[in-house]
Amino acid sequence: MATQLIDLAQQTRAAAQKLGTLSLAQRNDALAKVAQALAANQAKIVAANQADCEAAQRDGIAPALYARLKLGESKLQGAIAGIHDVINLPDPVGHLQLHRELDQDLVLKRVTCPLGVLGIIFEARPEALIQITSLAIKSGNGVILKGGKEAIQSCTVLTEIIQTALQDTAVSPQAVTLLTTREEIKTLLSLDQYVDLIIPRGSNAFVQYVQQNTTIPVLGHADGVCHLYVDVAADLSKTIPIVVDAKTQYPAACNAVETLLIHEKIAPEFLPQIAAALTAKQVTLRGDAATQKIMPVQPATAEDWRTEYSDLVLAIKIVPDVEAAIAHINTYGSKHTDGIITEDAATAQIFLNEVKAAGVYHNCSTRFADGFRYGFGAEVGISTQTLPPRGPVGLEGLVTYKYHLVGNGQIAATYSGPDAKPFTHRDL
Amino acid sequence: MATQLIDLAQQTRAAAQKLGTLSLAQRNDALAKVAQALAANQAKIVAANQADCEAAQRDGIAPALYARLKLGESKLQGAIAGIHDVINLPDPVGHLQLHRELDQDLVLKRVTCPLGVLGIIFEARPEALIQITSLAIKSGNGVILKGGKEAIQSCTVLTEIIQTALQDTAVSPQAVTLLTTREEIKTLLSLDQYVDLIIPRGSNAFVQYVQQNTTIPVLGHADGVCHLYVDVAADLSKTIPIVVDAKTQYPAACNAVETLLIHEKIAPEFLPQIAAALTAKQVTLRGDAATQKIMPVQPATAEDWRTEYSDLVLAIKIVPDVEAAIAHINTYGSKHTDGIITEDAATAQIFLNEVKAAGVYHNCSTRFADGFRYGFGAEVGISTQTLPPRGPVGLEGLVTYKYHLVGNGQIAATYSGPDAKPFTHRDL
Structure with a gap:
């Protein structure tokens, strides 16, 4: 199973690499097609969720958990409307954070770029899958999803619809992967070669478990005291x-x-x-x-x-x-x-x-303390760590940056030693 | 020993908390007094380093390591000049990264602030102690230092001079702490309650050891392939x-x-x-x-x-x-x-x-790929992780941010439910 998961993760990573180079228009087009497909398949989604809900009731699920698991038409329409909100958000990719001439024809840029692959582990709420997938595509990231076992039929149907919708877009369907067994969580947490950020959504104990069992960076918080x-x-x-x-x-x-x-x-x-x-x-x-x-x-x-x-x-x-x-x-x-x-x-x-x-x-x-109330348009999570990102984290939490240095043959030796040429260090 | 170190770390943390509230003028004044004290005690520092060098030679130190350990007058003067460079750097603390009205008289600010306490573990080079301490004070952070065992006399004398100099400043001498035994590294790496960032400076193997033995965030890189x-x-x-x-x-x-x-x-x-x-x-x-x-x-x-x-x-x-x-x-x-x-x-x-x-x-x-060449004025380290900060990291790597929300009695209920008042979300 671990090997299978590594294969899946490699496929997601390859798909994410291409997704990361797409234009905003291409990513938004993919999101629009996903929204359209979900809307066209409402009955199928509601039926799958109904099957999950019935199974959960047979297992004696707690009422609060049942309420979270239940995905009726109005919740689903809310989640689809949420995709359109994500389409309207500004592009988090390609922001120029620094633009500086180091010397003539030697120009440094710091540019935001996707992280790569996100590992999202969430508990019962199946509409979380829709929200996080749309945020991932918007920010140019692949995503490996693991939902709660209660929501397995809902999550499977949602993922199939999303993957099918992506076939007609510039985003590869392999950019969105669903894991279905609880055992896979442990393997997922060990894939630091393929997964760049883990976002756990669930109870304090669950988030703590994730934090303590992975060397992959985790965005989230256990306690809120x-x-x-x-x-x-x-x-x-x-x-x-x-x-x-x-x-x-x-x-x-x-x-x-x-x-x-x-x-x-x-x-x-x-x-x-x-x-x-x-x-x-x-x-x-x-x-x-x-x-x-x-x-x-x-x-x-x-x-x-x-x-x-x-x-x-x-x-x-x-x-x-x-x-x-x-x-x-x-x-x-x-x-x-x-x-x-x-x-x-x-x-x-x-x-x-x-x-x-x-x-x-x-x-x-x-x-x-909430990303929407802060005006971020989306909330990826709330982080209580000391280092950034902390507090409510919007789409900017799903991107990192790269330094681009573009020259015309410059070498470091020119700027070293007794006859060192000085840098201009002029912000552009 | 672990208890002693926890006491020390608590003292450093308390001193850092006050240091983090000082003005730029107060922090720069402390740096100037440190530079002055080091200049006034050059002979003492060089003598302590001479003793380290002689002991290292008796132990058959490798020539490259010896060269790094040796702190002659010119290297020392270079390190003292470096403090003045740090004084001239812009203040990394108190930058307003976001300033937004959420509603009338409800204003959100995102402001840079010190991390708290830095744990710096470096190998032979004793002048690294001077550089990193000045960067820590500039950025409002306390620092727990652990130098290589070869440099113990140099590091002890340097720390004593710095602590004495700080007595006449707004910065508490307890903001700068030196550990002297190798065993303390392991304890230091476990102090996630008191230390906010570990910066290891040394061989690849050493950095890797640090990365794998702490849950405290680490700024640095093992390999540079x-x-x-x-x-x-x-x-x-x-x-x-x-x-x-x-x-x-x-x-x-x-x-x-x-x-x-x-x-x-x-x-x-x-x-x-x-x-x-x-x-x-x-x-x-x-x-x-x-x-x-x-x-x-x-x-x-x-x-x-x-x-x-x-x-x-x-x-x-x-x-x-x-x-x-x-x-x-x-x-x-x-x-x-x-x-x-x-x-x-x-x-x-x-x-x-x-x-x-x-x-x-x-x-x-x-x-x-270097902080000075990028025009950052200082380099705290180079990070190869995917999440920010990455690449050459200047002083901004030693600060984080906080959200300040200042209101006049506002409650969330006003902005919720069917009669929800809308947020203005107006950037100021």
């Missing part, structure tokens, strides 16, 4: 709606808040107000010793500080100052998104400077 | 100087050429000419079967195609066309720097598009 710090100079009329939104607007989201840090001077006034607002929304509160002195709540431990509840639970800690809040966040946070609520600009600046997260917010909800 | 492809449409009067320069100007450099690919139609004319030019420079040639038919050379095997000789040896392969050259490079190359020599613009474009290297060159020597 986001914080809000309510400073002594917070305007409570803003604070309460922000905290309620950050916790309850979509508690399963990675950018929902998990721990609320409160300045000790404002806690006695603020805590009862926020507790009333949150419990009205069915949020369970857990608090440190100082919180418990003010209000009856379940005790919070160090384990709580590290936990992404993804649920209507909020941990609360009272801190003496902004520095203590920052220290807590930099110790227990996941570098996703952390915010301060304060009317004191100097304190806000300290927070924005010193918190080591990809997103540092002032006087707004953490729920804005 | 660079290629030149001489196309059928090459102008031989340009080709011969380029190949000679790429092979002989500094054969130990990572950007020196290791394999020469020659179009079969031009080989009979070109091979004897280039062989004469290279053997005049003491280059040993190895060739595939087709080369051997034209000229007596040592046979080259698949092992040669993967080898960075770092010496006056060149492997030669005859190929039927540019696609075969590209396939060879993408199979055996190290994605460092590969060039084509041709007067045919269309063929050159295919090569530039399809070769997967960080640097793709046309009609010039591979030896230009």
Whole structure:
């Protein structure tokens, strides 16, 4: 099986190499034909998904997972509309990031180019296949897809339709490959010769597993332990709606808040107000010793500080100052998104400077951490690593760059030694 | 020992956090005081290095290594002058990469910021400590240094002088930490909680060891297997100087050429000419079967195609066309720097598009792949990975970015659901 997969990966890589040289018009034409084919085959797709859903129900699938697996007509139409949105995005390939004359007729360019082959591993949602495939084609990359086993019939039919549609385009059908067995994940993660980036979409535990079992770069994040710090100079009329939104607007989201840090001077006034607002929304509160002195709540431990509840639970800690809040966040946070609520600009600046997260917010909800809300037009994933790309990553996360140096016979010896000719280093 | 090192790393991290908030003037002032202190202590530094050199000679050090270890007055003065060059570089911190209104009074900024703590592991050359420390301070990062055991006295004295000099500056002396035992490398590589980037400087085997033994991102490259492809449409009067320069100007450099690919139609004319030019420079040639038919050379095997000789040896392969050259490079190359020599613009474009290297060159020597030659003012390393940063990396490789989102009480619910307020997404 490993050999078969290597053959597949090599084919995908070869197809990707050609795809990477196509014009924007050719890539967009392929996307339009894929959208058209999916629209023409809606009944077939819905039927395959129906078969997946029935099998999953026989296996006693959890309702939340079932909801994600289910691909009815309206979800499918949404996914097809999403392809047209991708067609309308600006081309991420061929951007000139640097253009510099090193000397006469010796010109350096830094140009964005596709990564090569993406390995996408996603759980139940079959429409993720449509979205990620269209982003891959748009950015000139081949893609090896691995969906959840529950969605196998949906994914197989979707891939067949996409591959058939690509036959009439400049994009080779082999640029899109589907893996169907769980065992193949391990092999996929070992193919650092053929796969340039892994994008896992699924539970924290799953992403962590991927991160720890591959030397291929991974775009994604395991935990989203986001914080809000309510400073002594917070305007409570803003604070309460922000905290309620950050916790309850979509508690399963990675950018929902998990721990609320409160300045000790404002806690006695603020805590009862926020507790009333949150419990009205069915949020369970857990608090440190100082919180418990003010209000009856379940005790919070160090384990709580590290936990992404993804649920209507909020941990609360009272801190003496902004520095203590920052220290807590930099110790227990996941570098996703952390915010301060304060009317004191100097304190806000300290927070924005010193918190080591990809997103540092002032006087707004953490729920804005999202590629669409940032105006990227698409979101490939959210990264919590320190190095770029981090935070919500749009199409630019699927390209890299190359240096082109074009000369007319120049050699390094001319620019070395005692009679070295100087470089002009003139930006063009 | 591991605990001690964790304590040290925590101290470095705390010092780095403050360093990361300093102004450019404060960081440059610290650099100026470091340069001053090193200049004032030249005799002490040279004496410590002399002791290292004598110990190394007693241990029978190789002459090339001895030359790298030796830090005489002129090399030291060069390193101190290098600090002033770093002072004059533009600030890599605080660049606004994106500035966008999401809605009225809700403004997103993407701003460059320091990585945090750099782990630098270098072999013999003690002046590397001076260079990398100044780049770290300039970019607002703390640094944990580990020099080669041969250079222990030099590195200890240099670090003491730097730390003492920093006492009179806004930069905490604890931002610069020196490790002195080889055992500490392994622990350092495991400190992913405290160290954000590892930069190894040394042999290929050493860099490979580092890459394979840490989950911390590594900036650097193991092999530099660079290629030149001489196309059928090459102008031989340009080709011969380029190949000679790429092979002989500094054969130990990572950007020196290791394999020469020659179009079969031009080989009979070109091979004897280039062989004469290279053997005049003491280059040993190895060739595939087709080369051997034209000229007596040592046979080259698949092992040669993967080898960075770092010496006056060149492997030669005859190929039927540019696609075969590209396939060879993408199979055996190290994605460092590969060039084509041709007067045919269309063929050159295919090569530039399809070769997967960080640097793709046309009609010039591979030896230009260097941060100073690119006009970056400094070179932190050369990366051969596919994802950015790749190629020669300047100071920008020592910073990352953060998203700042500053609002006035905005919540996500306002922009969701059927009555969603639209975002303005207006670049400022």
